Structure formats: structure tokens, C-alpha cells
Amino acid sequence: MRRPHDCDRCGTTIAPGDEYAAVDGIAPDGELRALLCVECAAALSRFLDGA
DSSP states (O other): OOSOEEOTTTOOEEOTTSOOEEEEEEETTEEEEEEEOHHHHHHHHHHHTTO
16 A cells, blocks of 8 residues: 555544555455444454354
């Protein structure tokens, strides 16, 4: 990443060099693309695991 981006879930700024998750998927209403901070990525993983 060359410039800061905001987490698509919580709005935290993700700076170049920070760890982050990039999610690409297909939803019923079209493509889903999101950049998530580490905390939101962990929450998504727990949700998908059924926890």
C-alpha cells in the first residue's frame, strides 16, 4: 500500500507498512472489496468460524 486507507469496517487509518487484510468476495448485490485493520480482520475470522 502506498498511501493510507481507512478500514472499511471501523474507520481506523491503515498506514503504509501496517498489517491489514484485503477481502475480495461476491455478494448477492455485486462484488465485495474491503480493506480491514488487524482487529476487524480477526473479528471477521471469528464470525466466519462460527465463534
